[in-house]
Amino acid sequence: MTTRPSAAPASPGAPGTDIAIRLQNVHLRYGDKIVLSGLTLDCERGKVTTVIGLSGAGKSTILRLINGLRRPTAGRVIVNGLDLAGLRENELNALRRKMGFAFQAAALFDSMTVAENVAFPLYEHTTLSRDEIDRRVHETLESLGLADVAQRLPAELSGGMQKRVGFARAIVNEPEILLFDEPTTGLDPIMTNVITDTIKQIQAHLHATSVVVMHDMPVVYAISDNIAMLFEGAIIESGPTAEFRRSKNPIVQQFLQGSEVGPIPL
Numbered sequence: 001m002t003t004r005p006s007a008a009p010a011s012p013g014a015p016g017t018d019i020a021i022r023l024q025n026v027h028l029r030y031g032d033k034i035v036l037s038g039l040t041l042d043c044e045r046g047k048v049t050t051v052i053g054l055s056g057a058g059k060s061t062i063l064r065l066i067n068g069l070r071r072p073t074a075g076r077v078i079v080n081g082l083d084l085a086g087l088r089e090n091e092l093n094a095l096r097r098k099m100g101f102a103f104q105a106a107a108l109f110d111s112m113t114v115a116e117n118v119a120f121p122l123y124e125h126t127t128l129s130r131d132e133i134d135r136r137v138h139e140t141l142e143s144l145g146l147a148d149v150a151q152r153l154p155a156e157l158s159g160g161m162q163k164r165v166g167f168a169r170a171i172v173n174e175p176e177i178l179l180f181d182e183p184t185t186g187l188d189p190i191m192t193n194v195i196t197d198t199i200k201q202i203q204a205h206l207h208a209t210s211v212v213v214m215h216d217m218p219v220v221y222a223i224s225d226n227i228a229m230l231f232e233g234a235i236i237e238s239g240p241t242a243e244f245r246r247s248k249n250p251i252v253q254q255f256l257q258g259s260e261v262g263p264i265p266l
């Protein structure tokens with residue numbers, strides 16, 4: 001026997017292996033500000049990995065690194081076995097076509113209607129017919145309670161609605177990797193449930209690899225296969241949801257309980 005199940009795969013993140021996304025000893029700074037310092041994170045293929053952490057800890061930055069919008073100061077970002085640092089622009093774009101990104105702020109095109117915004121990835125990345133695109137856009141908008149606003153402009157919508165349009169645009173293409181930045185922040189409890197159910201359905205039907213950033217803990221527990229906590233530039237704890245919740249790390253427990261008392265400086 002030459003294979004050892006517990007050994008790291010020879011080519012981390014290659015198709016067919018368990019790890020779709022690997023951040024390895026990543027360092028990142030914005031100017032003088034050190035945000036990530038030796039962050040290591042593996043995201044299992046076909047699973048939901050949620051990154052939790054304090055505001056400003058660098059959670060959105062992690063998603064930007066995975067998408068190649070940011071490059072690490074040091075360390076490696078590997079997606080589907082490809083080290084992003086070694087990719088040419090066209091190769092990076094090909095990889096990005098497999099990813100859906102729902103940004104923290106909806107980041108919609110102001111001059112396009114809701115339907116046009118959601119149709120955008122389908123026109124850009126597929127050869128689907130206009131009818132088929134219309135059908136998919138309508139179906140996605142309907143499932144997120146947005147059918148009635150399909151012809152509106154983003155500026156005419158509430159913040160929560162804009163957020164759902166951004167979410168719709170990220171999933172409409174059924175990408176194999178989904179990056180969700182605080183998908184439920186600012187939504188009412190009913191829409192939070194709609195988004196939660198949609199994320200679960202995507203997992204069940206598409207077996208997508210999702211990386212979610214959020215700190216709404218009941219939702220985190222409901223959707224996550226694995227949870228990782230970012231603190232002071234690194235992942236200090238990660239594991240399957242049930243195990244993570246039992247973590248003995250006092251920083252993790254203080255965060256999960258939302259306690260003002262503990263090692264986390266206020």
Ligand SMILES: Nc1ncnc2c1ncn2[C@@H]1O[C@H](COP(=O)(O)OP(=O)(O)OP(=O)(O)O)[C@@H](O)[C@H]1O
Pocket residue numbers: 030031033035053054055056057058059060061062104
């Ligand atoms: N383009 C930038 N230039 C300079 N500093 C930045 C830039 N983007 C982010 N930062 C800083 O880097 C840190 C991490 O930012 P990031 O947005 O990743 O945090 P976050 O964990 O997503 O925060 P939040 O929970 O508030 O969304 C913050 O202190 C932020 O101010």
Ligand SMILES: [Mg+2]
Pocket residue numbers: 059060061104181
């Ligand atoms: Mg953020």
